[in-house]
Amino acid sequence: PRPRPTTRPRTAARVAATQALFQIEQASAEPGAVIAEFLAHRLAAAAEEDWAEGRVPEADAGLFAAIVTQAGRERVRIDREIAATLPRDWPLARLDAVLRALLRAAVAELLMPAGAPARVVISEYLDVAHGFFTGDEPKLVNGVLDRIAHRLRPAEFGETGEGDG
Numbered sequence: 001p002r003p004r005p006t007t008r009p010r011t012a013a014r015v016a017a018t019q020a021l022f023q024i025e026q027a028s029a030e031p032g033a034v035i036a037e038f039l040a041h042r043l044a045a046a047a048e049e050d051w052a053e054g055r056v057p058e059a060d061a062g063l064f065a066a067i068v069t070q071a072g073r074e075r076v077r078i079d080r081e082i083a084a085t086l087p088r089d090w091p092l093a094r095l096d097a098v099l100r101a102l103l104r105a106a107v108a109e110l111l112m113p114a115g116a117p118a119r120v121v122i123s124e125y126l127d128v129a130h131g132f133f134t135g136d137e138p139k140l141v142n143g144v145l146d147r148i149a150h151r152l153r154p155a156e157f158g159e160t161g162e163g164d165g
Contacts, residue, residue, distance in 0.1 A: 010116075012059035014105060014128050016043060017067040021101035024072070031072030035065050071108035078107045081151070085144045098132050099140070106145050110152050118149035118156045 019042075020034045043059045071078060082103050083092045092100065106125040109115050116124070122145045129138040150157055 009060040013063040016059045017105040018102045118153045
């Protein structure tokens, strides 16, 4: 038998968080309920399960729950950060719903005090964006997250945070 491909549990958690935030917005659902649903039904790691039907095998459940919880708790601030970075003629509501969910997950993770380094977060969500989109969306994700990361975590980029970036 062929070996199974190596899974990246933290990347899978970020994919699942994007899916959960999409579901929360589309269904006006409570984050806690969606987290519970994902943990019970979608984050299974059974050998016969794959990415079909919204499942995200072998995702890091702790990271997934932390991102979705943070996104729910900081929704207004996250949306403000994203909106401030987009062009004036391109409001947040105009973005594709999956793209909005992806950016919200990434900014939520950037807001976590003990989270992954900003460059890792940007790189990971760029990979997630490539999984969802084939057009220019990944470029948008990269640009938006880079600007937000410089604002939220200036020290990681050797900046003082006082007007740099």
